Amino acid sequence: MSEAAVELVSPGGQTTNPHGSVETPLAVQGVTVSYGEKPAVFSVDASIPAESMTAIIGPNGAGKSTLLKAVLGIVPRLSGSVTVFGEPFTRARHRVAYVPQRASVDWDFPTRVIDVVMMGLFRELGLLKLVRREHHKTALACLERVGMVDFAQRQIGQLSGGQQQRVFLARALAQNADLYLLDEPFAGVDAATERAIIDVLKSLKADKRTVVCVHHDLATVADYFDHVLLINVRKMAEGPVATTFTGKNLQKTYGGRLATAHIDQLNLSAA
Numbered sequence: 001m002s003e004a005a006v007e008l009v010s011p012g013g014q015t016t017n018p019h020g021s022v023e024t025p026l027a028v029q030g031v032t033v034s035y036g037e038k039p040a041v042f043s044v045d046a047s048i049p050a051e052s053m054t055a056i057i058g059p060n061g062a063g064k065s066t067l068l069k070a071v072l073g074i075v076p077r078l079s080g081s082v083t084v085f086g087e088p089f090t091r092a093r094h095r096v097a098y099v100p101q102r103a104s105v106d107w108d109f110p111t112r113v114i115d116v117v118m119m120g121l122f123r124e125l126g127l128l129k130l131v132r133r134e135h136h137k138t139a140l141a142c143l144e145r146v147g148m149v150d151f152a153q154r155q156i157g158q159l160s161g162g163q164q165q166r167v168f169l170a171r172a173l174a175q176n177a178d179l180y181l182l183d184e185p186f187a188g189v190d191a192a193t194e195r196a197i198i199d200v201l202k203s204l205k206a207d208k209r210t211v212v213c214v215h216h217d218l219a220t221v222a223d224y225f226d227h228v229l230l231i232n233v234r235k236m237a238e239g240p241v242a243t244t245f246t247g248k249n250l251q252k253t254y255g256g257r258l259a260t261a262h263i264d265q266l267n268l269s270a271a
């Protein structure tokens, strides 16, 4: 029997291999993606620790979204490999939930909030896609977790930006995944929604899930995350926030685009 076949899934959803060590939720090696002549992501390596909250940080156009899409197979890789809990993504996709950038979704599509969340249950609905009472209850419970249960019957086009973001998070929760990949979950949301989203993400981590977010607000990195991946087409740095989210690494990643005064305000180590 192969090692993969005898993987053990612990109660928290964590995978250990037969030797008892925890599989890396996401390992990226030498990934290069190009939309044209110039690579958008060049030879990026990353190793996302289990049960961590990771921020992918870098300037506009640095390739952060592209890296997530390459992990998910939405855009083709020119080179490199991706493993999810020690397996190719195609074998582990059921363990991954993705929340895309809000702007990339067609919100005019005529569908209700509850139906969007139900999409997260597609694996449970079976071949006939029969929605049973318990599926409905699960979807409502996920909406409850993001404070959107009263909006279940609303058309998605009639939601505010922050409400849309919460609904997509509810869909991801319905997937009951082990690895959550979110592309700018806090973009354009108010303080209350940001608090609601970070509370849900922290509860996922407490439940032994792994969370990875593309993130722009440097002021909240130390509070929200414990691991960072800094990229600007290439990987600039990766590691624990405490030792990697430093003024020097931010200068390296953003170059002249980030004023020294802004870095000073973050009260980071200059190392």
Ligand SMILES: Nc1ncnc2c1ncn2[C@@H]1O[C@H](COP(=O)(O)OP(=O)(O)OP(=O)(O)O)[C@@H](O)[C@H]1O
Pocket: 035, 036, 040, 058, 059, 060, 061, 062, 063, 064, 065, 066, 067
């Ligand atoms: N579908 C596409 N076709 C062509 N070029 C693309 C496409 N998507 C992204 N790009 C380009 O690839 C580069 C990386 O884009 P990407 O969206 O991954 O950056 P990002 O770091 O997520 O940026 P932002 O912080 O602005 O969201 C950019 O130069 C962008 O213009």
